[in-house]
Amino acid sequence: MEKILEVNDLAVSFHTFAGEVKAVRGVNFHVNKGETLAIVGESGSGKSVTTQSIMRLIPMPPGEFVNGSILFQGEDLVKKTNKQMEKIRGKEIGMVFQDPMTSLNPTMKVGHQIMEGLIKHQKLSKEEAKKEAINLLDMVGIPMAESRVNQYPHEFSGGMRQRVVIAIALASKPKLLIADEPTTALDVTIQAQILELLKDLQKKIDTSIIFITHDLGVVANVADRVAVMYAGQIVEMGTVDEIFYNPKHPYTWGLLGSMPSLDSKSDELYAIPGSPPNLVNPPIGDAFAPRNEFAMKIDFELEPPMFKVSDTHYAKTWLLHENAPKIEPPLAIQSRMKKFQEKAAKKAGEKR
Structure with missing residues (x-):
């Protein structure tokens, strides 16, 4: 399959008063054309830093690319200037952030916010851009798009605002879409709708998606492959079936075991003991060893x-x-x- 993105041995640090925080440590992965890669892990595992590095949104300083390359369509984004990145952000790579209220300008009509990218990247006239903005709102499932294009963000519900953010990200039909926890702030019903929307839109515009989440359950019906991150490193990588049916890393076991289940007869929820390490001084050996009940002597060495x-x-x-x-x-x-x-097998049977 054709690779649209390759991240090779990426290391990103932040220089703070407490010392150098090694936020991303030797990360390797790729994204194939037309596929969805989910990156999962606890807060602080390095997921967002990794994807913001792809967009070159890390402030430098205090951030620093210590090592590695980010090849997008064969070109290293690490070596691009800010001016060059301006032509890539939005046009070639789109991004959907976690909180739509901080992504949208409260003083601008949503139609104008969608039109900005269309006018800048696709060189459309205002009239053409407005027509396309209405089409995009309709495509992401916002009813009465012709009238709602003239409304402000506060006039939309949380789920609808996130749809607007997705419309903005898709305005220039990017080849890669990064969705950074796009459903975390939404209730489960709206969450399911947004996930279904992303799957549907991916087929329509033939884009690749990197989906960031801390919830392994969310990615089951969305992703093709899954990368599990811990302490700034990828600790397991595989297809969705391999990660859910045959996980090999104790951290992946813990993430799967801690997923709440409505049909569970027990009120007890598995919790991974301890907390992630301080990346100012990353532990020697396996970073997960202090929290791993199966750790061996070599894990600490x-x-x-x-x-x-x-x-x-x-x-x-x-x-x-x-x-x-x-x-x-x-x-x-x-x-x-x-x-x-059992749930996954039942859903697969229903689809057939």
Whole structure:
């Protein structure tokens, strides 16, 4: 498959009064044309820093590209000037942020905010841009688009505002769309609608998507592949089926086990013990070792490499070493994983 984006050995730091925060540490991944890659992990795992680095939105200073490259259609974005990036942002790469109220200008009509990108990147006249803005609002599911194009953000509900933000991001039909936790601030019903909308729009405009979330359950029906991030590194990467049906990293087990389930007979929810490490002084060895009940002596001494599980599945854990003991996820986690798998199988059957 054709790769539209390749991130190679990316390292990003922030220089603070407390010292150098190594926010992203040697990240590697790619995005194929027309696919959705989900990046999941707890807050502070480096997801947003990674994607904002792609858009070159990291303020420098205090931020700094320490190492690596970001190849978009073969060109290294790290080496681009701000002037060159202005031609790429919005036109080639679009972004949907978490909170639509901070993404939209409260003093401008939503139609004008959509029209800005159309006029700048596609060189449309005001009349043509307004017509296209109405089409975009209609495409993202906003009723009575012709009249609502003249309304202000405060006149829309939270879900509708997020649809407007998506319309702005898609105005120039970008080849890559980055969605940074676009459903976190929305209730579950609206969340499902936005996820369905993104899937539908992806087919219509043939774009690739990077979907950022801390909720592994959200990506099940959206993503083609999943990258699990922890402490600034990708610790597991695979197709959706591989991550949900055959996870190999204890951190992925923990994320799956901590997903709430309405049909669970027990009120007990699995919680990953401890908290993420301080990246001013990253731990020696496996960063997840202090929180890993299956940690071995080597986990505290040497950082594990990425072990190959299949051609598409890799995990950064010493448990995959040939000399490591064979360990299965805890029963509580297996139970939740089984429930999820049953739901996924049922949904797949309904689609057929």
